[in-house]
Amino acid sequence: MQIQYLEFKALEMRKKVWKMIYDSGTGHTGSDLSCTDILIALYYDVLKINPAEPKWVDRDRYIQSKGHAVEILWSVLADKGFFSENKLKTYGKFHTDLIGHPNNKVAGIEMNTGSLGHGLSIAVGVALNAKITNKDYLTYTLMGDGEQAEGSIWEAAMAANHYRLDNLIGIIDNNGLQITGSNEEVMDSSSLKQKYQAFGWNVQEIDGNNMSEIVNALKNVKKNGHPNLVIAHTLKGKGVKVAEDRAEWHHKVPTKEQYEAAMADFDKKLGGDFENGEK
Template identity: 60%
Template sequence: MDIQALQQKAIELRKATWKMIYAAKTGHTGSDLSCTDILVALYYRVMNQTAATFTDPNRDRYIQSKGHAVEILWNVLADRGYFPKSDLKTYSQFKSPYMGHPNNHVKGVEMNTGSLGHGLALSVGIAKAAKMNGQSYHTYTLMGDGEQAEGSVWEAAMAASNFKLDNLTAIIDHNGLQITGKTVDVMNSEPLKAKYEAFGWHVLEVPGNDMQALVDALEAEPQMGKPTLVLADTTKGSGVKFAENKAEWHHKVPTAEQYQEALDDFDRQLKEVAK
């Protein structure tokens, strides 16, 4: 997809996710909206993986360490044909596999995630296995910035550099907020760019809701012998003006009035992109 098509797809998927959360009356709304552009760039442009190749040993791998933002992942996978879109009508219902965190009973999910701090370590193991087995696939993982308070993240970061995993790209959804407030107030892990560089990573800091910037960073040639970190400076609740940069929207369901207001604005955004 070209950049305009990716931008349009991101709006469409924000709208679909917004509708699913409203119908289910549950969801990590602000978190979904902040990382939508990242998932769209990966699944529609960057990654060598499709529904048809999901069992191919040489497919690229994706681990969503930030597992609570699962609603957007479910919508991306459904839109890409991993399972029927109609399945999502069961989201968060009893016995539905489409629960509030990724689980590998669903096609398209490599690993169960959601316990924060585990995704990078899992990805280090997957990337190291590729090196050991002489395979060419690339591993991607998405973390939150609040997640950087977990010590296991830094153990994994150190290991990735030690093993020279230039086939690993980690992305941080750097929106500055978590469920209890600003990340710098809850547990300040800044400066993330300098810290990852000190751990031996190649770091690219980009505006994380800018599709062109994301694609350029994710498609850049890796530095030999170094894992890559894309530090994506995003907006919590991106695309819904009244939810942007508000910690209360980390996990919140819109009212009927808010629901319709956002739907109308998504339609306006789609018209703008189409010009």
């Protein structure tokens, strides 16, 4: 897949998420924009999936452990055709199943998540199943950096190497922020590379808002008997200046003025840099 096309998609999806949060009055704005590029790389270039057959047995599995960033996930799943754009409009409304965290009643969702610290454990089980049943599918999980404070992560990290799960790819959205402040203020999550390496993992560190680096890292995971981790250095709120690198934008909804200013900026970028999807 062309990197320029993926960059275009990421911009389009950021605009969509921004509008969705404004329209519905709810959402994890900074968290969605932080990992948008990662989801685009996964869903448009890396994952082996078939939206027409969501439960295809040989599909790659994606478990979004940082479940709160669900608006970008719903947007991508609709765009890929797992469900309709009309259904997407029901996000956050009474009786919808497009709720504020991933919900496995919806096509394309493997597991309910949102209580932080569980995705890696689930992914270990799913990857182990592939080993036991001789399946080639890969299992990916996206975690937050604040989420690394959960003890269950480290139990899962140990188990992943014990069971030689080189079919497991963990990704950390390393944006330096949590809800109430920075990692330094809330819980020190530094030296993640050394920590995972000490648990036996192969670790790559990349710029997590750079499409080529994301795609390269995800396609170059090792098959050497050890689980793989990609530490993706990102900017929380990426793509909307007012929200970038600001903890209060974790789940803030834009004002009318902020909404309109960012929409105009998105339109300018989409119409200028990316007219007809070309850079």
